[in-house]
Amino acid sequence: MEKNQIPAKAVGLGLRAPHYEEVVQNKPKVPWFEVHSENYFDECGLNRHFLREIAPHYPLSFHGVGLSLGSCDELSSHHLKQLKALINEFQPALISEHLSWTGTNGQFFNDLLPLPYTEEALNLFCQKVDCVQTELGQKILIENPTAYLQFAVSHMKEWEFLNQLQARTGCGLLLDLNNIYVNASNHGDSAATYLESINWSAVEEIHLAGFTVNEYEDGAILIDTHGSRVHDEVWALYRQATIQTEAPVLIEWDTDIPDLTVLEEEAAKARQINAAIQQVAAWA
Amino acid sequence: MGLKEIQEQFSSALLDKSEAFSLQILPGTFQADQRIQLYRNNFYISLSEVLSGVFPVTHALVGDTFFAQLCKAFIRQHPPAEGSVTHYGADLPDFIACLSQAESTPYLADVARLEWAYAKVNEYWKVEMPFPFEKLALVVPEEWPNILFKLAKNVHLICSDFAVLDIVNGVRNDCLEDVVVAIPQQIIISGAANQEIQCQAVSPPEYAFLEAITRGIALGETSPPPDFEAFLQNMIIKGVIDDFEMLD
Numbered sequence: 001m002e003k004n005q006i007p008a009k010a011v012g013l014g015l016r017a018p019h020y021e022e023v024v025q026n027k028p029k030v031p032w033f034e035v036h037s038e039n040y041f042d043e044c045g046l047n048r049h050f051l052r053e054i055a056p057h058y059p060l061s062f063h064g065v066g067l068s069l070g071s072c073d074e075l076s077s078h079h080l081k082q083l084k085a086l087i088n089e090f091q092p093a094l095i096s097e098h099l100s101w102t103g104t105n106g107q108f109f110n111d112l113l114p115l116p117y118t119e120e121a122l123n124l125f126c127q128k129v130d131c132v133q134t135e136l137g138q139k140i141l142i143e144n145p146t147a148y149l150q151f152a153v154s155h156m157k158e159w160e161f162l163n164q165l166q167a168r169t170g171c172g173l174l175l176d177l178n179n180i181y182v183n184a185s186n187h188g189d190s191a192a193t194y195l196e197s198i199n200w201s202a203v204e205e206i207h208l209a210g211f212t213v214n215e216y217e218d219g220a221i222l223i224d225t226h227g228s229r230v231h232d233e234v235w236a237l238y239r240q241a242t243i244q245t246e247a248p249v250l251i252e253w254d255t256d257i258p259d260l261t262v263l264e265e266e267a268a269k270a271r272q273i274n275a276a277i278q279q280v281a282a283w284a
Numbered sequence: 285m286g287l288k289e290i291q292e293q294f295s296s297a298l299l300d301k302s303e304a305f306s307l308q309i310l311p312g313t314f315q316a317d318q319r320i321q322l323y324r325n326n327f328y329i330s331l332s333e334v335l336s337g338v339f340p341v342t343h344a345l346v347g348d349t350f351f352a353q354l355c356k357a358f359i360r361q362h363p364p365a366e367g368s369v370t371h372y373g374a375d376l377p378d379f380i381a382c383l384s385q386a387e388s389t390p391y392l393a394d395v396a397r398l399e400w401a402y403a404k405v406n407e408y409w410k411v412e413m414p415f416p417f418e419k420l421a422l423v424v425p426e427e428w429p430n431i432l433f434k435l436a437k438n439v440h441l442i443c444s445d446f447a448v449l450d451i452v453n454g455v456r457n458d459c460l461e462d463v464v465v466a467i468p469q470q471i472i473i474s475g476a477a478n479q480e481i482q483c484q485a486v487s488p489p490e491y492a493f494l495e496a497i498t499r500g501i502a503l504g505e506t507s508p509p510p511d512f513e514a515f516l517q518n519m520i521i522k523g524v525i526d527d528f529e530m531l532d
């Protein structure tokens with residue numbers, strides 16, 4: 001297997017600054033690392049230096065949050081140029097972005113904002129994905145986001161939008177099971193229907209993360225914080241998902257980042273589920 | 285409503301709570317504005333956290349309430365101009381300098397300038413650049429006036445009417461009482477390879493010399509500070525000056 005390939009169903013971790021020293025020194029047995037692309041754009045930056053130390057030992061997945069593919073603004077050629085330079089240097093196994101927009105009219109909001117699922121949005125998103133894939137000379141994956149509201153103008157479900165996007169552009173899909181659960185819970189949708197309807201043959205990466213519950217007088221809302229262990233409900237979705245796909249899995253933890261051992265415990269749970277499903281399949 | 289209009293209305297609603305919000309949102313347990321408020325909170329809180337991470341001393345000096353208001357006003361007027369927040373906050377010192385609410389703390393903008401410079405030096409990976417002493421030894425005395433010394437890439441200079449380095453150290457070490465604020469200070473922030481970041485105050489002639497070489501002025505055209513040899517050696521050891529070239 002080549003250095004930059006990620007094994008089937010391998011459970012990777014997010015590489016975050018508090019763990020750099022430990023990863024460089026101890027080379028923990030992690031099958032692959034995910035990094036947030038934008039944090040490594042500066043060629044003279046400390047982050048880039050650590051990535052140069054770590055990259056020779058692990059396959060990588062580059063996960064972007066700032067391309068703003070769903071925005072009516074033009075793609076930032078500067079952002080794309082920096083991403084391309086990063087990819088050229090490190091040759092990651094996977095490259096991904098989000099089904100969202102982060103800014104308009106030159107103003108950015110440091111968040112993954114929701115899109116209306118309309119034909120107009122689909123056309124625009126396809127155009128942007130085509131443009132990025134052409135510029136990078138390779139396929140990218142698009143991740144389903146969390147959304148705390150749904151637009152009345154939407155006339156298709158998110159999974160329909162993603163399936164059509166994939167069919168029209170040849171992009172891959174990154175399925176975040178926590179996001180599916182959070183959205184289903186907040187909007188009264190069915191996570192099971194989502195999993196039954198998504199085009200599994202296009203899914204090339206799975207994300208697992210934790211959410212928090214905000215309580216209000218009117219009720220509760222789940223917030224996709226990536227700051228806790230994976231919840232049981234999301235592990236239940238993973239059991240269903242892992243039957244459908246060989247895609248590698250990421251334990252994603254971005255706020256209140258704990259010791260690496262906590263992330264490794266979560267990864268071990270995912271591996272146990274994989275092993276149990278494989279055993280059942282063998283008996284069947 | 286088309287996509288562009290939706291995005292413009294959404295953006296306006298994020299930036300300004302009072303903005304009329306007419307987007308058609310599917311009904312549910314929560315009203316449209318409550319849902320937008322989640323995004324608005326995330327926008328302001330996440331960027332305030334970015335700013336607090338870069339400007340911890342400024343934050344400590346003004347306290348949580350003022351800093352939160354400062355961030356909110358700054359974010360509203362200066363939302364990020366790119367999808368990455370790596371460079372976000374560069375304009376905060378100038379914003380503070382123009383803020384009437386900060387008139388009673390005239391040193392605050394320069395404290396923020398020092399913190400911004402510190403953050404930038406801290407983010408930079410320090411590559412060892414040994415000073416070319418052998419090359420310098422080949423320069424004959426008649427040619428010395430044509431020497432242009434070079435500051436290392438990760439060096440910042442700050443000139444203030446206030447003792448901002450003493451203020452920053454006072455906050456960090458929790459001993460602000462003895463700091464005499466109204467003393468001008470000239471500061472160098474640098475980060476040589478394998479060394480902690482250095483923030484050091486220098487004399488006005490030393491600062492003037494360093495500032496002159498950033499403008500491409502050769503040794504012969506500058507006024508070298510007293511005891512220049514020792515000063516130059518110190519700057520080289522600390523990685524502030526890491527190269528030179530000969531001007532025609």
